[in-house]
Amino acid sequence: MLTRGLVSRLHxxxxxxxxxxxxxxxxxxxxxxxxxxxxxxxxALGYGATMLSMVxxxxxxxxxxxxxxxxxxxxxxGRSKMLLLGTxxxxxxxxxxxxxxxxxxxxFGQSVFAVGQAMxxxxxxxxxxxxxxxxxxxxxxxxxxANFTLMIGIGSLLGGFLPAHLxxxxxxxxxxxxxxxxxxLIAPIGRYFLTPVPAIHTPSxxxxxxxxxxxxxxxTFSIFLLFQGSxxxxxxxx
Numbered sequence: 001m002l003t004r005g006l007v008s009r010l011h012x013x014x015x016x017x018x019x020x021x022x023x024x025x026x027x028x029x030x031x032x033x034x035x036x037x038x039x040x041x042x043x044a045l046g047y048g049a050t051m052l053s054m055v056x057x058x059x060x061x062x063x064x065x066x067x068x069x070x071x072x073x074x075x076x077x078g079r080s081k082m083l084l085l086g087t088x089x090x091x092x093x094x095x096x097x098x099x100x101x102x103x104x105x106x107x108f109g110q111s112v113f114a115v116g117q118a119m120x121x122x123x124x125x126x127x128x129x130x131x132x133x134x135x136x137x138x139x140x141x142x143x144x145x146a147n148f149t150l151m152i153g154i155g156s157l158l159g160g161f162l163p164a165h166l167x168x169x170x171x172x173x174x175x176x177x178x179x180x181x182x183x184x185l186i187a188p189i190g191r192y193f194l195t196p197v198p199a200i201h202t203p204s205x206x207x208x209x210x211x212x213x214x215x216x217x218x219x220t221f222s223i224f225l226l227f228q229g230s231x232x233x234x235x236x237x238x
Contacts, residue, residue: 009136009139010143013132013140014131014132015195016131016194016195017128017131017132017140019190019191019193019194020127020128020131020144020191020194021143021144021147022190023087023186023187023188023190023191024144024147024148024151024187025147025148025151026151026183026184026186026187026190027087027090027148027151027184027187028147028148028149028150028151028152028154028155029151029152029154029155029158029180029183030091030094030155030180030181030183030184031151031152031155032151032152032153032154032155032156032157032158032159033155033156033158033159033162033176033177033179033180033183034094034097034155034159034177034180035152035155035156035159036155036156036159036160037159037163037173037176037177038055038097038177039052039055039056040171040173041098041170041171041173041174041177042055042106044171044172044173045101045170045171047103051103051106054107055106055107055110058107058110058111058113058114059110059113059114059117061114062111062114062115062117062118063114063117063118063121066115066118067118067121067122070082070118070119070122070123071122071123074119074122074123074126078196078197078198079123079126079127079130079197080127080194080195080196080197081196082119082122082123083119083120083123083124083127083191083194084188084191084192084194085116085119086115086116086117086118086119086120086122086123087116087120087187087188087191088116088188089112089113089115089116089119090113090116090117090120090184091116091181091184091185091187091188092112092113092116093109093110093111093112093113093114093115093116094109094113094177094180094181094184095109095178095181095182095184095185096108096109096112096113096181097109097110097113097177097181098169098170098173098174098177098178098181099178101170124144125141125144126197127194127197128140128141128144129141130197131195131197155180158176159176159180162175162176162179163175163176166179
């Protein structure tokens with residue numbers, strides 16, 4: 001009964017949520033492949049720990065710098081536009097990284113990827129909340145997270161299996177990373193057809209302050225995430 005009820009709720013989701021879920025599946029699949037193979041690919045190119053640290057630091061540093069400004073831009077010009085542009089940039093970044101051999105090219109591709117991810121992080125759950133009734137938002141966000149996590153797992157499995165069966169491209173991992181980027185390109189195509197979420201502020205309105213003091217709940221949650229993320233960053237280095 002529980003499974004039947006879940007399937008029924010998924011079937012009756014709005015069109016925009018269904019589009020969001022399958023495009024997020026492409027997103028997660030590509031991320032799973034990249035998470036498994038990117039460091040191996042960088043090592044196989046002959047780079048050491050310093051380059052690995054630089055490549056892995058780009059995404060969190062860009063998110064730290066740009067998340068708040070991008071959130072304000074999304075409120076002003078439209079979250080759907082920001083989500084679409086962010087998805088496109090992430091897909092392009094995922095394609096660019098395995099194309100380059102030089103340090104500068106790899107870091108450029110990773111930077112494009114990082115800017116896109118910051119755009120998505122600033123907007124995606126706000127967009128999901130607009131597509132679902134208030135009493136179903138907790139369910140929709142749970143499904144988005146479960147779907148994304150499942151596809152990361154499948155992508156990780158593919159990342160471990162496919163390199164032995166695909167031709168070499170710079171390294172034995174390059175072809176699989178390129179395939180992940182091509183899969184990712186499906187996501188912005190699908191998200192182009194999402195119903196636009198209106199901007200909170202019009203461009204003619206006076207913009208709000210860029211940084212505002214967070215309330216107690218947001219501040220507590222942010223501190224918790226800081227401590228949660230620190231060991232994850234260290235584990236990536238190891």
